[in-house]
Amino acid sequence: MADKSLRNLLNAVAKRDETAFRELYEATAAKLFGVAVRILRRTDLAEDVVQDTYLKIWDGAARYRSQSGAPLAWMVAITRNRAIDLLRKRSESQLDPDASEAIEDDSIPDPFTVATRSRQAKAFLACFEKLDAHHQRCMLMAYYYGYTHDEIAERLGTPVGTVKSRIRRGLARIRDCLKHA
Amino acid sequence: MPRRDRDIFAAEYVLGTLPPAERERAATLLEEDQAFAHAVSEWERRLGPLAEAAPPLQPPKELWRRIEVASGLARGARASAPSDPGHQIALLKQRVAAWRLAAVGAAAAAAVAFVLWLGNAGAPLAPPTSGARYVAMLRGTEGQTAFLVTVEPEMERLVIRAMVPGPPPSKSYELWLMRKDGSTPATLGLVPAGEFMTMPVPGRLKDWDLSSGAQLAISLEPRGGAPEGRSMGKIVFAGELVRQTP
Numbered sequence: 001m002a003d004k005s006l007r008n009l010l011n012a013v014a015k016r017d018e019t020a021f022r023e024l025y026e027a028t029a030a031k032l033f034g035v036a037v038r039i040l041r042r043t044d045l046a047e048d049v050v051q052d053t054y055l056k057i058w059d060g061a062a063r064y065r066s067q068s069g070a071p072l073a074w075m076v077a078i079t080r081n082r083a084i085d086l087l088r089k090r091s092e093s094q095l096d097p098d099a100s101e102a103i104e105d106d107s108i109p110d111p112f113t114v115a116t117r118s119r120q121a122k123a124f125l126a127c128f129e130k131l132d133a134h135h136q137r138c139m140l141m142a143y144y145y146g147y148t149h150d151e152i153a154e155r156l157g158t159p160v161g162t163v164k165s166r167i168r169r170g171l172a173r174i175r176d177c178l179k180h181a
Numbered sequence: 182m183p184r185r186d187r188d189i190f191a192a193e194y195v196l197g198t199l200p201p202a203e204r205e206r207a208a209t210l211l212e213e214d215q216a217f218a219h220a221v222s223e224w225e226r227r228l229g230p231l232a233e234a235a236p237p238l239q240p241p242k243e244l245w246r247r248i249e250v251a252s253g254l255a256r257g258a259r260a261s262a263p264s265d266p267g268h269q270i271a272l273l274k275q276r277v278a279a280w281r282l283a284a285v286g287a288a289a290a291a292a293v294a295f296v297l298w299l300g301n302a303g304a305p306l307a308p309p310t311s312g313a314r315y316v317a318m319l320r321g322t323e324g325q326t327a328f329l330v331t332v333e334p335e336m337e338r339l340v341i342r343a344m345v346p347g348p349p350p351s352k353s354y355e356l357w358l359m360r361k362d363g364s365t366p367a368t369l370g371l372v373p374a375g376e377f378m379t380m381p382v383p384g385r386l387k388d389w390d391l392s393s394g395a396q397l398a399i400s401l402e403p404r405g406g407a408p409e410g411r412s413m414g415k416i417v418f419a420g421e422l423v424r425q426t427p
Binding site: 021022031035039043046047051054055068081085088110113120142143147152174175 | 188189192193195196197198199200201204208222224225226227228229230231232233234235236237238239240241244245247248251252254
């Protein structure tokens with residue numbers, strides 16, 4: 001759905017329009033659920049996180065503003081944030097015995113394959129493309145899977161220090177590049 | 182923290198790579214430091230385009246119903262004008278029905294189990310000298326135990342044990358009785374604050390047949406309760422009434 005219609009829906013939801021709330025859900029739930037499942041690897045927890053996201057939006061605890069960027073990206077940010085919080089809490093308390101519903105898809109989504117790109121996405125990808133492939137990979141693993149520095153290091157067989165500096169350097173370059181975009 | 186470091190700290194928070202302790206520090210900073218909060222939302226915007234490549238996955242159908250219930254919406258809620266009392270009652274019934282579907286199914290079973298446990302814990306229960314007693318375990322939509330309510334019609338009182346904190350400052354909890362025959366839900370009054378409370382029961386409750394299955398529900402209302410005794414709020418807790426005495 002186009003950014004403009006999502007924006008209109010979010011504005012209507014802020015005025016407690018129930019039909020708009022339902023439409024917003026229909027238009028965006030699959031995206032948010034996909035994001036949450038990839039990070040949490042559990043569909044039940046992902047459902048909780050997605051529910052939380054919509055309740056925050058409905059209750060106005062999360063309020064969309066035009067400077068928040070693209071509406072869908074803003075909603076994904078809420079979902080990712082909540083999912084990562086949950087993930088950290090769980091790994092901290094070692095509460096992860098039930099992996100029965102784990103999702104097997106281990107592929108890293110490739111942002112360059114997205115056909116229809118928004119203006120923001122074009123600017124971002126132009127900058128992201130300039131990064132070293134190692135930097136890109138570390139950042140994508142973190143973004144889509146919610147891995148910590150340690151987890152990325154372990155999966156790539158690279159020292160943690162290297163992963164940390166790749167991510168930091170990558171982020172700084174993105175910021176500087178977007179400034180000139 | 183120098184501005185540049187703080188900005189990268191914000192970026193790592195958004196990306197999600199911070200270890201738990203540092204993530205918590207960032208969350209605190211987010212609440213207290215406006216400049217940091219601004220840096221975080223800037224990074225959410227910058228990295229936002231990555232969301233476009235995230236593969237969608239259709240959530241189960243029940244998820245919308247869960248959200249609908251948790252947000253206090255119900256199907257057909259927009260069917261008639263909100264000021265229509267019939268509409269309000271229908272809405273309340275729908276909400277309880279939707280709640281029942283969402284409430285992990287086990288609320289009634291748990292209430293029965295609890296009653297059995299009560300019976301086993303102490304001396305054999307003497308036959309009631311003052312009429313039947315009923316008990317309901319009220320649970321939230323996530324299945325969490327919230328209130329244990331004992332109805333003692335002869336004593337004209339309800340004994341309430343709260344296991345959750347009170348309502349938000351501008352709100353009140355209101356207790357409703359909903360009979361199986363589908364008649365109008367009746368308010369039993371506002372739930373008093375505190376852990377262990379009693380509430381007077383309207384005398385007419387004595388005449389009501391509770392043994393045929395009724396439900397207690399607590400709604401979240403504007404402070405002071407539902408205007409004109411009709412629920413405007415959402416059902417937050419509910420449970421079946423079970424006869425406690427032989």
